[in-house]
Amino acid sequence: xxxKDAPQNREYRKLPGTRKGFMVGxxxxxxxxxxxxxxxxxxxxxxxxxxxxxxxxxxxxxRTKVGSVQNLILGxxxxxxALAAISVDRSWILFHGIIAAAxxxxxxxxxxxxxxxxxxxxxAVQTEKLHSLHRLKNASRVMDRLRPIIEQVQGTxxxxxxxxxxxxxxxxxxxxxxxxxxxxxxxxxx
Amino acid sequence: MINCTKCQSPLSNQAINAHSLVACPxxxxxxxxxxxxxxxxxxxxxxxxxxxxxxxxxxxxxxxRKKATVPCSACGRFLCALCSIALDxxxxxxxxxxxxxxxxxxxxxxNRRTCYDTIALLLATVPILIYWVTIVTAPVTIYLTLRYWxxxxxxxxxxxxxxVFAFIIAGLQTVGWILIFSSLLPLxxx
Numbered sequence: 001x002x003x004k005d006a007p008q009n010r011e012y013r014k015l016p017g018t019r020k021g022f023m024v025g026x027x028x029x030x031x032x033x034x035x036x037x038x039x040x041x042x043x044x045x046x047x048x049x050x051x052x053x054x055x056x057x058x059x060x061x062x063r064t065k066v067g068s069v070q071n072l073i074l075g076x077x078x079x080x081x082a083l084a085a086i087s088v089d090r091s092w093i094l095f096h097g098i099i100a101a102a103x104x105x106x107x108x109x110x111x112x113x114x115x116x117x118x119x120x121x122x123x124a125v126q127t128e129k130l131h132s133l134h135r136l137k138n139a140s141r142v143m144d145r146l147r148p149i150i151e152q153v154q155g156t157x158x159x160x161x162x163x164x165x166x167x168x169x170x171x172x173x174x175x176x177x178x179x180x181x182x183x184x185x186x187x188x189x190x
Numbered sequence: 191m192i193n194c195t196k197c198q199s200p201l202s203n204q205a206i207n208a209h210s211l212v213a214c215p216x217x218x219x220x221x222x223x224x225x226x227x228x229x230x231x232x233x234x235x236x237x238x239x240x241x242x243x244x245x246x247x248x249x250x251x252x253x254x255r256k257k258a259t260v261p262c263s264a265c266g267r268f269l270c271a272l273c274s275i276a277l278d279x280x281x282x283x284x285x286x287x288x289x290x291x292x293x294x295x296x297x298x299x300x301n302r303r304t305c306y307d308t309i310a311l312l313l314a315t316v317p318i319l320i321y322w323v324t325i326v327t328a329p330v331t332i333y334l335t336l337r338y339w340x341x342x343x344x345x346x347x348x349x350x351x352x353x354v355f356a357f358i359i360a361g362l363q364t365v366g367w368i369l370i371f372s373s374l375l376p377l378x379x380x
Contacts, residue, residue: 012346030346035298037345044309046344048301057229062195062221063211120195124228136211143224147209154227161230162191162203 012037015145017138019131027131029142034153036121036146038130049128051121053153058122059130059146061139067116071107078103113137192229194219251283262286294342303345306338310356314363324363331360 012030019027025042036056038049078100085096119133133139151157193200197217205212211220248258250270258268263280274281278298282290290296314331317323335357339350 039346041305041308041344044305044307044312046303046305048303048345050298055228056226058192058223058225060192060195060221060223062219118195122192122229140211140222143222144209147224150226157207157225157227157230159203159207161227162206162225 015132015142017132017135017142019134029130029132031146031149038128038132040131051123051128053150055123056121056146056150056154057124059119059143060122061117061119061133061136061143063136064116064118067110067114067135070110070116074103074107074110078107192223192225194221196221264290297345300345303342305343306334306341307343307348307350307352307356310334310338310360311352314356314359318359318363325367328360328363328367331356332364335360 012032015029015031015036017029021027021042025040028039028041030037030039032050034053036051036053038051040047081096081100081103085093085100088096113135114137116134117136117139119130119139121128121130130139133142191200191203192206194214194217196219197214199214199216201223202215205214205221206223206225208222209224211222213220248268250256250258250273251267252273253270256270256272259271260269260274260281261267262269262274262283264282264286267283269281269283273283275284275287277287277296287296287299291299294300310331313327313334317327335353339353343350
């Protein structure tokens with residue numbers, strides 16, 4: 001039957017973390033046999049980037065303040081609408097109450113998802129931002145999961161080896177491998 | 191050694207491969223940096239290809255004066271170290287690689303795909319909000335489903351459930367429009 005078309009032996013396994021772009025688009029990260037697959041999908045079109053396990057030099061996740069700012073904004077609007085529901089005209093109590101409840105739900109979800117982060121993956125020729133790993137919880141989980149797999153391919157790095165290597169700078173995203181979303185935006189504005 | 195992704199200052203050896211969150215010594219940004227042996231691997235550079243010294247040695251198809259080291263896995267042409275491109279455990283010549291990319295025979299070279307099943311499902315569901323648009327979108331959805339049923343969808347293996355749902359929804363919309371028009375027809379005649 002057509003519903004059994006997906007092979008049993010799955011080549012790709014989904015890694016934790018998804019990021020939805022503003023209005024459209026979704027970023028996901030998948031683990032293949034010998035590479036990671038970063039997918040940006042929108043309106044039925046998918047863009048792929050592959051990072052071979054043997055080429056990955058470093059993965060760096062840095063905590064950002066985006067989550068805290070989101071919590072502050074949501075908290076502010078929650079207080080605002082909750083106060084309005086209590087104090088302002090009684091005919092609007094339902095409207096203000098619903099919005100305050102929605103803000104509360106969003107705030108709780110955001111708190112449960114944990115702090116945000118920016119994750120970058122470095123190879124010899126590129127530095128890519130992994131958009132799907134924008135929550136610290138997911139980034140740590142993925143890094144824990146990938147570490148033994150990459151070490152299986154590349155070997156283990158001894159602490160004494162760290163002094164031997166020259167300094168490598170993690171630059172901003174490589175121009176040729178920019179996020180397709182931002183590339184499209186720039187193309188439209190031209 | 192690598193740098194902090196916020197302040198760009200070099201990270202200490204203690205901060206690298208700590209497998210937990212550590213603070214940057216300069217900016218105090220909280221981060222986790224996992225570094226792998228590939229960072230310390232010297233760049234291999236391009237192999238120049240050995241020149242043929244003895245007359246009986248096999249030469250490269252593209253560079254007859256260079257010594258052949260491996261046959262192309264697709265066409266069998268002899269290749270020198272310069273022409274051999276290793277991909278998925280195979281050695282391909284530049285021409286076969288190009289053909290594989292243009293004809294989509296090598297999955298790992300694809301960097302974009304159009305998923306017609308997702309498009310069909312979107313086309314079947316989103317226009318329901320503006321119901322009269324479905325008079326056009328429903329037949330288009332049915333056409334897309336039938337036309338692209340056998341087309342490869344996402345690189346991540348998945349079932350044809352999206353096509354099935356799109357076809358059912360579009361079919362119901364079409365039947366609905368037929369019923370509406372058939373009920374209107376006697377009224378216009380009379």
